Amino acid sequence: MGRIQLKQVKKAFGDVTVIPPLDLEIEDGEFVVFVGPSGCGKSTLLRLIAGLEDVTGGVIEIDGADATGLPPAKRGLAMVFQSYALYPHMSVRKNIAFPMKMAGVPQDEQEKRISDAARALNLTDYLDRRPGQLSGGQRQRVAIGRAIVREPSAFLFDEPLSNLDAALRVGMRMEISELHEKLETTMIYVTHDQVEAMTMADKIVVLQAGVVEQVGTPLDLYRAPQNRFVAGFIGSPKMNFIEGPEAANHGAHAIGIRPEHLDASTESGAWKGRVGVSEHLGSDTFLHVHDTGLAETMTVRVDGEFGLHAGDDVWLTPDPDKIHKFDAKGLRIT
Amino acid sequence: MARAVTPSRKAFTTVVAGLLGLMMFFPVLWIFILSFKSEGDAIKAPMEILFNTGWTTESYGAVQERSDYFKHFWNSVIISVGSTVLGLAVAIPAAWAMAFVPGKRTKDVLMWMLSTKMLPPVGVLVPIYLIFRDLGLLDSRVGLVFVLMMINLPIIIWMLYTYFREIPGEILEAARMDGASLRNEVIYVLTPMAVPGMASTMLLNVILAWNEAFWTLNLTAANAAPLTAFIASYSSPEGLFYAKLSAASVMAIAPILIMGWFSQKQLVRGLTFGAVK
Numbered sequence: 001m002g003r004i005q006l007k008q009v010k011k012a013f014g015d016v017t018v019i020p021p022l023d024l025e026i027e028d029g030e031f032v033v034f035v036g037p038s039g040c041g042k043s044t045l046l047r048l049i050a051g052l053e054d055v056t057g058g059v060i061e062i063d064g065a066d067a068t069g070l071p072p073a074k075r076g077l078a079m080v081f082q083s084y085a086l087y088p089h090m091s092v093r094k095n096i097a098f099p100m101k102m103a104g105v106p107q108d109e110q111e112k113r114i115s116d117a118a119r120a121l122n123l124t125d126y127l128d129r130r131p132g133q134l135s136g137g138q139r140q141r142v143a144i145g146r147a148i149v150r151e152p153s154a155f156l157f158d159e160p161l162s163n164l165d166a167a168l169r170v171g172m173r174m175e176i177s178e179l180h181e182k183l184e185t186t187m188i189y190v191t192h193d194q195v196e197a198m199t200m201a202d203k204i205v206v207l208q209a210g211v212v213e214q215v216g217t218p219l220d221l222y223r224a225p226q227n228r229f230v231a232g233f234i235g236s237p238k239m240n241f242i243e244g245p246e247a248a249n250h251g252a253h254a255i256g257i258r259p260e261h262l263d264a265s266t267e268s269g270a271w272k273g274r275v276g277v278s279e280h281l282g283s284d285t286f287l288h289v290h291d292t293g294l295a296e297t298m299t300v301r302v303d304g305e306f307g308l309h310a311g312d313d314v315w316l317t318p319d320p321d322k323i324h325k326f327d328a329k330g331l332r333i334t
Numbered sequence: 335m336a337r338a339v340t341p342s343r344k345a346f347t348t349v350v351a352g353l354l355g356l357m358m359f360f361p362v363l364w365i366f367i368l369s370f371k372s373e374g375d376a377i378k379a380p381m382e383i384l385f386n387t388g389w390t391t392e393s394y395g396a397v398q399e400r401s402d403y404f405k406h407f408w409n410s411v412i413i414s415v416g417s418t419v420l421g422l423a424v425a426i427p428a429a430w431a432m433a434f435v436p437g438k439r440t441k442d443v444l445m446w447m448l449s450t451k452m453l454p455p456v457g458v459l460v461p462i463y464l465i466f467r468d469l470g471l472l473d474s475r476v477g478l479v480f481v482l483m484m485i486n487l488p489i490i491i492w493m494l495y496t497y498f499r500e501i502p503g504e505i506l507e508a509a510r511m512d513g514a515s516l517r518n519e520v521i522y523v524l525t526p527m528a529v530p531g532m533a534s535t536m537l538l539n540v541i542l543a544w545n546e547a548f549w550t551l552n553l554t555a556a557n558a559a560p561l562t563a564f565i566a567s568y569s570s571p572e573g574l575f576y577a578k579l580s581a582a583s584v585m586a587i588a589p590i591l592i593m594g595w596f597s598q599k600q601l602v603r604g605l606t607f608g609a610v611k
Contacts, residue, residue, distance in 0.1 A: 052507050073513040085508035089526040098522070099512035146512070 001063045002154035002186030003028045004049060009058035011044055011210075018044050019210035021058060026154075026188065026203075031180050034190045035197040036207035036233070042190045043158055045207070049188065050156050051075050063153060073102070078147035079156040082163060084139045086131040092118075092142050093127040099150045110149075117145040120179075137168045144179070154186035161196065173199060194234055198222070206230050228330040231256050237286055237301075239324070242294045252325035252333055259286060259299040261322035264306065269315025273298060275308050289314055362587070368580035369393055376576035393581035400578075401564060403585055410560035410586075412475050413550070414543035417482035418536055424483070425490040426532070432491075433498035434506075444495065447488040455485070455548050466553060473555045481553065482543045489542070490535055497531025534600050537593075544590045561586035 004026040011019040019041045026032050034042040047053040049060060051072035060068045067075050078099070086095050096117060100110045118124045121141040131139055140160060147155055157176070161169045177200050180187050191197055197204050198218045206213040206221065206229070214226040218234075225231035231239050239256045247255045263269065264287060273292035278285055285306050289298045300316060308314060325333040367383070368376050375387035397403070432440045462481065463472075471477030501524065509523045547562040554563055565586050568579035 050511060052510065072507075072510045073515070077511070079508070079511045081504045081508060083502060083504050085502065085504040087505065087509075087523055087527075098509075098514075102513035102515075102518060146508075150512070 001028055002026075002152075003063050004154060004186065004188075005059075005061040006049070007059040007061070009045075009048060009060060010056045011041075011048055011053065012056045017056075017210070019048070022210070022212060024205065024212065024215070026186060029184045029186055031177075031187045031189065031200060031202045032205060033197040033201035033203070034188065034205050034207055035192065035194055036213075038192055040207045041210035042192075042207050044210075046079075046156055046158055046188060046190045050077055050079050076153045077156055078150045078152035078154075079158065080140075080143045080147050080160045082159040084131070084143045084163075086139060086142055086146075088131055091128050091130060092123060092134070092145075095131065095142055096127075096145045096149055099146060103150070113149040114145075117148050120148070120182075121145050121175075136164050137172060140164065140172060141175075144176070148179075148183070152185070154188060157187065157189040159191055160189075161191070162193070169196075176200065194236065198234070204234075206233060224332065225256075225324065226332050228254065228256070228326050231324055231326070231332075237299045240295060240298045244294075246294055247325075250323060250325055253328040254326045254330075256324040256326065257318045257322065259301040261319040262298070262300045263317040263319070264289075264300045264302045264308075265315045265317065266308065266313070267315065269317040271298075271316045273314055273316060275310055275312045275314050277310065278308065280304065287314065289316065292316065365580040365583045368576055369584045371577050373575060373577045376580070377574070393577040394585070397568075397578050397581045397585065401567060401582075403564065406559060406561045406564040406586075407589070409475060409558055410544055410562075410589075413478045413482060413558075413560050414540045416475070416479035417486065417543045418539040420479060421483045421487055421490045421539060422494075422532065422536060425487060425494050425535075429491050429494035429498055433495050433501075434503075444492065447491055451488050459552060463552070472553060473557050473559075475558045478550060478553060478558055478560070481549050482546055485546065485549065486539050486542050490539055493535045493538070494528075494531060497535070498528060500531075501527050530600075537597050537600060541590055541594060 006022060006024040008021040008023060009019065010017070010021045022045075034045060036042050044053060048055055051067070051070060051074075055068060058068075059066055062075060062077075087098065090098065093114060096114050097110050100113065105113075114127070115124070118127055121144060123138065123141055123145060126134060126138060126142075131142065134142065140163075143160070160176075161172050164172060173196060176187075176189075180200075189196075189200060201218055203215060204218055204221055205215050208229055214221060214230045216224075221230055221234045225234060228241065232241070235258055237259050239258050240262070241254050241256050243254045247253060271292045271294060273289040276288045276290045276297070278287045281304070283304045285302050285304055287300045287302055287306075287308065289300060290296070292298050298316060300314075302308075327333055370389045370391065370393070371383060371387055372390050372392060375383060378387065432444065466472045466477050469477075471480070505523065505527070506519060509519045514522065544560075545562070547566075550560050550562045551566055554560070565579065565582045568575050568582050
């Protein structure tokens with residue numbers, strides 16, 4: 001079981017409030033991602049759940065029981081750190097065995113769980129090495145192995161992939177998702193990378209300055225962002241925002257349209273502009289269009305073979321069903 | 335970008351470094367040479383000593399005959415090891431607390447501790463001498479262990495502090511998440527990671543205590559006198575005994591030199607720890 005509830009949880013460091021009172025429910029078996037820009041309080045929130053920081057106010061319940069005052073060890077949670085935080089003086093085997101040793105798991109049971117975890121994480125050949133002799137990806141797998149063998153009620157991941165190179169990151173992302181499907185254990189995952197959030201999460205919690213901006217499935221957030229912050233944060237490249245008369249035509253203070261929902265043409269369209277920088281990714285090209293009179297730059301996704309160059313004229317047409325409308329406070333108008 | 339090093343430049347720096355090394359090592363080398371000369375030869379001009387005199391081990395025999403080397407040796411061992419062990423016992427908890435639970439004034443406390451090293455020791459000689467006299471600690475090994483421990487304590491604490499600071503906090507948090515109690519955290523995680531730092535601190539402190547001359551000379555007479563007093567006894571008002579003085583010096587520095595030689599890798603690592611990341 002791994003149902004976690006935060007009730008009016010608050011955190012302040014001295015006079016500085018990093019997390020104003022916040023409510024959040026995490027269901028058993030859910031993969032929840034906390035996402036937000038640096039310094040938004042997502043790691044602090046995770047550390048509050050872990051028990052590594054004390055709350056300033058409010059209640060944290062794990063499986064219905066008050067865990068607010070419990071030390072980390074008593075909460076039945078396992079954590080994977082950004083720096084892996086392996087014990088450098090212990091072999092991989094001993095690293096993985098450590099939580100079981102602390103819990104007094106019998107020796108033969110320990111052996112069994114270690115070999116199971118090693119097999120699942122492709123670590124069997126490395127069990128007798130020290131962490132210093134492993135690559136970044138292998139170290140991360142050891143850290144995950146150390147978390148698995150505890151059979152925790154929930155896993156906490158604190159930006160676990162940010163020290164890995166891009167290719168490895170995609171692979172580990174898959175592995176963690178597969179692990180979640182296999183174990184069906186609650187996972188809370190902190191990242192600043194919205195791609196990780198979109199691809200892995202059952203539920204995304206978007207945070208800014210300690211405040212929950214929106215909670216929902218990845219597609220909910222993509223299709224119906226509650227405010228301009230979420231609209232701009234989720235999706236890559238960022239949503240284009242247009243204010244002024246064009247927005248007023250739609251009865252809004254500002255409208256937003258994603259790069260993939262703009263159609264580009266060399267002949268005709270709703271808005272005329274001039275191509276600035278174009279980023280060729282192979283399958284797609286992102287055009288940065290200037291001089292539209294709407295916003296400084298409009299980003300458009302076009303086909304990889306779309307033959308336009310800097311300085312060329314281009315016409316843009318938005319998909320009318322995909323226009324997001326926001327009021328003066330930045331909230332969504334439905 | 336690395337600067338290009340031409341062969342001539344390399345040769346030049348090698349020669350300069352060699353000369354500097356020789357300059358530092360020369361006194362030790364000269365003592366070593368003199369210790370194998372007769373008293374008469376040892377006061378001759380340097381070039382004559384090197385090329386026109388014979389070699390003898392008579393000074394070593396004379397020194398051994400006139401004073402008890404092993405008594406002094408054991409006093410040195412007991413005083414340097416004793417003060418180191420006692421120093422570590424005090425410094426480990428102190429450095430630990432400052433490294434892992436730093437307060438607002440931790441830096442000030444560290445600076446204050448170091449500042450005591452800026453005071454000339456002779457400034458506190460009289461009070462300490464009087465205290466030792468009243469407590470009956472003069473010329474006792476216990477007294478010297480205490481004094482040397484206190485003299486070196488700031489350095490031990492500083493070294494341990496920088497070591498402990500290098501242990502990443504996330505690893506300790508991981509241990510906490512893994513269910514380790516404070517006791518187990520200390521035994522299984524912190525201590526093994528801190529041992530290399532403690533070892534080099536210990537080595538350095540043994541060397542410092544072994545070579546310490548001011549307090550050992552001033553607070554001892556016969557019973558607790560370590561090797562420093564053993565050397566000093568050969569530069570006496572009766573006259574100069576260069577050869578015997580040199581022989582005594584070689585015998586006094588040999589054990590620590592050998593120890594330092596075998597542990598130099600550990601020592602250098604300890605002294606430069608944290609300087610380069």
